Amino acid sequence: MALAQPKITATEERLSALRLPESGVWLARARGAAQDRVRTMGLPAARDEYWKFTPPGTLVQPEAPQAAVFRHDEAPVFDGIERLKIVFVDGVFDAAASDPLEGEGLQIERLADVAAQDIHWARDLYGVLETRGQTPVDRPLAALNTAYASDGILIRVTGHVSKPVSLIYHHESTSSDAILHHVMKVEEGASLTLLENGPAAARFNKVMEVDVADSAAFHHVRAQGRDHERRAATHIFARLGRESTFKSFTLTVNGKMTRNECVIELTGDDAVAHVAGAALGDGDFHGDDTVFVTHDAVNCESRQVFKKVLRNGATGVFQGKILVKPGAQQTDGYQISQSLLLDGDSQFLAKPELEIYADDVACSHGSTSGAIDEDALFYLRARGIPGNVATDLLTLAFLAQAVDEIEDETLRTEMAARLEGWLSRRSG
């Protein structure tokens, strides 16, 4: 189908503000093909079905909207945790602030460093998982990323890894427009924990492709940074092999605009994929979690657990789909998305979907939106707990189900503490 003229115009305007980075053969091919995909799909527009709850305009316009840098004296997320640090400032790699790109069981490289090569292992994944994720729904911002990413981290995990890899994204410029593309290849039987934190840029477009081989495991915990004016469109494309595990948790606090897409394909039998998120929005906040899980193997389990707390006119969005392909028997699919509206001005828009082509499956989904439970609030207050403290307790309890999806206790405690901090800074 031919694209509508306004869409073509908007897409070309955006592309003309970008330049394809110089690349060697393997990457140039991937970039060129991605550029073609962008032109074929066109960038998201307000009338697109997949963007009906989230206005894509500011994510698509040629210039990044200004975003003030938010200064605060809170300790950085993951501060006390032993990890391999890789730092980007407004999307630019900061060598001085980063640890050497090496670690036990790991092969770590920067995309920019290997871009000029003619061949690289990442060729089999870069833009490849993204392309797979374009069916059946277009994700043009991800294709744009594949074409134009200025840098990124390529990690190949071959053996035992002694500590998590931590990507830290600072935001220093009010007009930065960062595009990063990471590739993670976790080889058979290996496992990696990846941490991400920080606002990254005024506008951030990030893609992460994750290939989890047979019996491998990938754990991911990220905190998106407290800058109120930042915007972000992120994509995770994960492909899971037999008996593999993929677990991802995202904490989204503040930010004018966040669209997190997570596209998971279970291709090997007995694999497990969990994706969860806790979001806190106060005022000018729009947080969208869009998840698409495809079961294409036998006896796989998937869970989606998303919780949002919204107040003062904040908007939360959840679009979640479980697709069970023919033959994907014994699928266990679960999805829950809930919002807690702390006042009448906020809104939660949800579209949960199941599409099932196998007969022996157990899939459930639920979506709710509600206020604080008045009976519970009164009960706590009747025991002497002040109203604001009681509200915070109930809010944390509401979010706990999502936070509890984090397997590692230290990381779970860290995320819970961040939520508590956010609430206590706001309670009267």
Added chain:
Amino acid sequence: MLEIKGLNVKLEEEDKQILKGVDLSVEAGTVHAIMGPNGSGKSTLSYVLSGRDGYVVTEGSATLEGHDLLDLEPEERAAIGLFLAFQYPVEIPGVGNMTFLRTAVNAQRKARGLEEMNATEFLKLIRQKAKELQIDADMLKRPVNVGFSGGEKKRNEILQMAMLEPKMCILDETDSGLDVDAMKLVADGVNALRGAGRGFLVITHYQRLLNHIQPDVVHIMSDGRIVKSGGPELALEVEENGYGDILSEVA
């Protein structure tokens, strides 16, 4: 201790009068019981005293040791020593029973200008009190009242009371849904707190709880009023003849 005068209460949402002039005075160190048929307004009285939304006091007053209760937030009423053991304890998923109790104890201490109780002190105290009520460690760890049986919920109310050491305790049908053994545990918990200048208002539908918690005064409530007051023998009269005789006698 607790002084209620001419209390008239209607619902906020509809024009329905529930309490129609309640007068009641509970002196320090005494146990008063309120009995009465279902729907007579007993729970409403307990909610209004503890500050639940949804009711409007149209007339009358309620004070605790001279403090105007009706002017205070629920947490302030708790901090000056009022405690309500709920007829229907609320389940709170995601909030651990222990966290809840510690937050409550320390909030009240803070409101009274006392130092917070540290974790070790608190643990020691709660273990001891829980043991007396045969509440196991698992119940302390679980979310507040979630998955508790009826009896466990009621014992959990008494545990909270024991930890908070209020001055004025209102027990709303704490006996309902309890078997004999559980009732004995609850009664022992209450009796352990008797004296020390504490006041009790024990709301019950049946006389049997009063065998275990001997009241000083018994009131009969009907249609939003206290229609008759007397000694413990009044409860026995209800037990034998039901409410019918008493109500027709005062009508």
